[in-house]
Amino acid sequence: MKTGGIGGANTKTGLIYEGKVDLRSFLNQQPGYHVDGNSVFFQGEEVAQIFKKQELYSQFLAPRGVNWKNCISSRLLPDNGIYVIVNNTVFIIEVKTQHIAGSVDEKLQTCDFKKKQYQKLFFPLNIEVQYAYILDDWFRNPKYKDVLDYIISVGCQYYFQYIPLQRLGLPVPISD
Numbered sequence: 001m002k003t004g005g006i007g008g009a010n011t012k013t014g015l016i017y018e019g020k021v022d023l024r025s026f027l028n029q030q031p032g033y034h035v036d037g038n039s040v041f042f043q044g045e046e047v048a049q050i051f052k053k054q055e056l057y058s059q060f061l062a063p064r065g066v067n068w069k070n071c072i073s074s075r076l077l078p079d080n081g082i083y084v085i086v087n088n089t090v091f092i093i094e095v096k097t098q099h100i101a102g103s104v105d106e107k108l109q110t111c112d113f114k115k116k117q118y119q120k121l122f123f124p125l126n127i128e129v130q131y132a133y134i135l136d137d138w139f140r141n142p143k144y145k146d147v148l149d150y151i152i153s154v155g156c157q158y159y160f161q162y163i164p165l166q167r168l169g170l171p172v173p174i175s176d
Contacts (some may be wrong), residue, residue, distance in 0.1 A: 023050050023080050023093075026149040031173040040082070042171045048084045053077040064125055071121045076114060089128040092118055098138040108147050110132065112154035132157040 011130045027040055027050075034041045038059050040048035051060045056078060057068055066074060080093040092114070098104045115131035122129050133151065135158055151158050157167075165172050 002146070006096055018072075023052075023082055032171070034174070040170075046085065048082050048168075049170075051081045052079065055109055056081055061121070061122050066124050067120060068079060071124065072117050076117055076121070082168060084169040087128070088126070089130055089169065090118070090122055090132045091132060093132050093134060093163065095134045096139070097136045106146075107148065108139075108144075108151065108158075111156040115154070115156055130157070131155075132159065134158075134161060134163055137161070 029037045032043045035050065038049050038051055038055065039046050040050055042079055044082060047062065054077065057075065060081075060083065069175045070071065078092045079095045081090055082093070083090045093169060094111075096104050096108065111133070115129060118129045118131065133156070139148070139158075140160065
């Protein structure tokens, strides 16, 4: 799927937007995948580690000896995060929904700052960071064109209702 395109047609190849995207639930439902705590297995091999909100600190950074206070001045609490082992990359995935004009509109403009903060946080571990939004259809309105262009211009991504597993570097289950 191309950034900004239409997605959600194939539940076997991507995360489907359902109000709130839950990586654990989604991956546990895919053929060949099994999630045990924060570890994600595909056909018995660990391929990723998942974290949400406070889990980033307690279950991912602290066990690796990283004290966030030495890296950034305030905690960030991601909607979803996934560390993909094969490409040594953490994907921070923020889910944004909107039904009336409001503060979410402006939050989309913070991706550059947040990505840079996450980069500082993961620097001691030499882990790359990608930052992406999964957006609902509200953001297809032409009034968001400049904001969506900005997201891309600062090296972040956005997807409508869908993000491909392949884009994360995760194995794609073979359909029956």
